[in-house]
Amino acid sequence: MFNETAANAPLREIGDAAPAPNRSVLFEPLSLRRGAVIPNRIAKAAMEENMADEGQVPGQALLALYQRWAQGGAGLLLTGNVMIDARALTGPGGLVLEDDRDLPLFARWATVMKSGGGQAWMQINHPGRQMAAAMGQQAVAPSAVPLDLGSLSKMFAQPRAMTQAEVEEIIARFARTAALAEQAGFDGVQVHSAHGYLLNQFLSPLVNQRTDQWGGSLENRARALLETVRAVRAAVSSDFVVSVKLNSADFQRGGFNGADATQVVRWLNDLDIDLLELSGGSYESPAMQGSPADGSSTAAREAYFVDFARDIAGVATMPVMVTGGIRRRAVAEAALSPQGDRIGVAMLGIATAMTVEPALPARWRAGESLEIDLPGLGWKNRSLAAGATMAIAKLRLRRIAAGKIIKRAPSPMLTFIGDQLRTRRLAKRYRAWMLAVNR
Numbered sequence: 001m002f003n004e005t006a007a008n009a010p011l012r013e014i015g016d017a018a019p020a021p022n023r024s025v026l027f028e029p030l031s032l033r034r035g036a037v038i039p040n041r042i043a044k045a046a047m048e049e050n051m052a053d054e055g056q057v058p059g060q061a062l063l064a065l066y067q068r069w070a071q072g073g074a075g076l077l078l079t080g081n082v083m084i085d086a087r088a089l090t091g092p093g094g095l096v097l098e099d100d101r102d103l104p105l106f107a108r109w110a111t112v113m114k115s116g117g118g119q120a121w122m123q124i125n126h127p128g129r130q131m132a133a134a135m136g137q138q139a140v141a142p143s144a145v146p147l148d149l150g151s152l153s154k155m156f157a158q159p160r161a162m163t164q165a166e167v168e169e170i171i172a173r174f175a176r177t178a179a180l181a182e183q184a185g186f187d188g189v190q191v192h193s194a195h196g197y198l199l200n201q202f203l204s205p206l207v208n209q210r211t212d213q214w215g216g217s218l219e220n221r222a223r224a225l226l227e228t229v230r231a232v233r234a235a236v237s238s239d240f241v242v243s244v245k246l247n248s249a250d251f252q253r254g255g256f257n258g259a260d261a262t263q264v265v266r267w268l269n270d271l272d273i274d275l276l277e278l279s280g281g282s283y284e285s286p287a288m289q290g291s292p293a294d295g296s297s298t299a300a301r302e303a304y305f306v307d308f309a310r311d312i313a314g315v316a317t318m319p320v321m322v323t324g325g326i327r328r329r330a331v332a333e334a335a336l337s338p339q340g341d342r343i344g345v346a347m348l349g350i351a352t353a354m355t356v357e358p359a360l361p362a363r364w365r366a367g368e369s370l371e372i373d374l375p376g377l378g379w380k381n382r383s384l385a386a387g388a389t390m391a392i393a394k395l396r397l398r399r400i401a402a403g404k405i406i407k408r409a410p411s412p413m414l415t416f417i418g419d420q421l422r423t424r425r426l427a428k429r430y431r432a433w434m435l436a437v438n439r
Contacts, residue, residue: 027365028331030075030326030346034239036187038119040075040346041336042361045277045349046123046190046245046325048080049397050093054429056086057102058095059111061295062091066109069354070116073362076347077113078190081125082168082181084173085438086434087137090127090197090298092426093181097122110302121188121241122181128198129159129207132230133372134427136434140166142208142224149383163217164264167214167224169195170198174228178242187243190229196277199225200247222264228272243275244268248308253283258308262315268318277311277321284383298410306335310342323349327372328361355396366385377412388412392418405428 018430053059062216069077083089086096097106098378108255113120129141139157147156193199201207202224208215214223225244233242246268248261261278268276301367309322322345326332353372354360363370379385394417399406 003137005235024329024349024364025333026220026361027123032241032271032319034241034274036119036239036241036274038075039117040073040361040365042253042332042364043076043078043321043323043347043349043373044069044072044074044350044354045351046078046080046192047355047397048090048094050080050091050394050423051094051397051428052095055102055346055433056083056094056096057105059105061398061401063109063112064403065397066113067115067333068358068400070113070118070364071314072116072354072359073365074116074118074354075361076119076121076208078349079109079113079120079122081127081192082122082177084124084126084170084177085090086437088126088128088131089135089137090125090130090138090428091428092135092423093142096171096407097124097180097184099176099217100180100183103180106181106184114187115183117223119241120185121190121243122184122186123192123245124174124177124181124192125192126173126198128196128201128238129156130196130425132427134424136427136431141198142210145207145209149257152380154210164212164214165251171228171231175231178232178240179235180388182236182240188243188274189232190243190245190277191225191232192226192245194245194247194277195281196284199228200256203247203260203285204252206252206255218260222267225264226267229273230269233271233273241274243277244273245277245279248278248280248305248312252391254328258311261308261415262312265316267313269315273318275319275321275347276312276314276316276322277347279323280305280308281291294415306345309335309345310339313343319346321345321347321349323351325352325374326350327353327374329371352393353402355393371377384416388416389421392414394419 026042027040032043051062055305081090082095082097084098109122129139129147131139139159140162141159144161145160146158147153176287181189208221213220215221247256248258305324306322309320313320327350332348335348336346352374356372377385377388392410395415396406
């Protein structure tokens with residue numbers, strides 16, 4: 001069982017010494033078009049936890065983690081990847097919601113997430129070709145284009161091109177999972193079309209080499225995302241939140257770029273979504289960690305995607321949220337504020353910094369000028385550095401759930417190796433589960 005006292009401790013300590021309420025723009029509410037109100041402008045952005053219990057369901061560890069975040073002051077909590085198909089997970093510790101057999105467990109998760117008064121949205125996703133080979137499943141993608149991660153490429157399954165029927169099935173699965181999320185008590189869903197996952201793969205001319213209605217022109221490459229959003233919207237009630245996570249760019253030469261993203265946003269305007277989150281990058285070009293493969297200057301800045309987000313905010317008819325590297329209050333407030341003739345963004349997504357301090361929003365609200373130090377890895381192999389960075393983040397998540405604190409910075413290489421060993425154990429458990437349920 002998770003420890004309620006330990007889970008609430010950081011916020012209680014803050015509350016004991018809190019000064020008068022802070023009037024920062026960070027803590028103004030945001031009203032969405034369908035009536036939902038987010039209490040403040042800080043979201044705990046989605047991070048893949050890889051902490052599912054056996055059966056790929058949320059258990060006590062995940063509940064403890066999200067209770068800490070729920071009590072930490074963020075106005076919105078986004079889950080990490082919840083997969084729409086048990087045959088296609090980003091990792092063996094991932095969560096799956098494809099039918100109602102485990103709905104009570106997801107309902108309990110939603111209740112914990114909303115216990116601090118914020119909104120709870122489920123991020124729904126399909127990995128496409130970004131699936132570990134250890135899973136033992138056939139990867140699918142728009143086209144049979146494998147990941148190019150150099151010596152690490154063999155860690156990922158070789159994809160085959162999807163059939164027309166499979167594309168249509170995937171769209172239906174997104175809609176089904178969204179409907180189940182609503183039944184479980186979540187306030188909304190986020191359709192993941194960023195970071196190199198399946199819907200982002202359809203958008204990419206490097207990965208999508210199809211010649212049918214799902215490939216070729218940008219209009220055709222965007223069809224899978226747009227049809228998915230339409231199907232999701234039709235599957236849920238009118239006041240249920242539907243949001244989209246979109247790459248500002250893939251940061252690969254010849255790939256999905258800023259001009260493409262701007263046009264996709266114009267098409268999304270017609271679909272009446274509630275909020276658009278902007279990020280960037282993929283496994284091949286981890287710009288979301290500040291390490292784009294195309295050598296752009298993004299890597300040197302905090303709030304990596306805020307400049308593009310300001311531009312998009314001038315085009316989008318829905319509120320825009322930006323995620324990527326935010327760790328200082330001054331930077332967060334600046335992103336929300338107008339700059340010259342450019343408007344600010346509406347929401348901020350904070351991810352890695354909240355693995356260091358789960359109560360970061362509450363501490364900012366209390367008036368602390370807390371800044372999170374997140375030194376990058378200067379390794380030449382960007383893919384290996386990205387893997388080690390993710391491994392450290394996942395270690396922090398498990399420590400938060402256990403009520404522990406990492407007092408010393410962990411060794412990146414040892415943490416990466418440990419994460420690979422853990423992944424092997426979870427993959428074995430996942431394969432056994434798949435056999436047991438005859439999938």
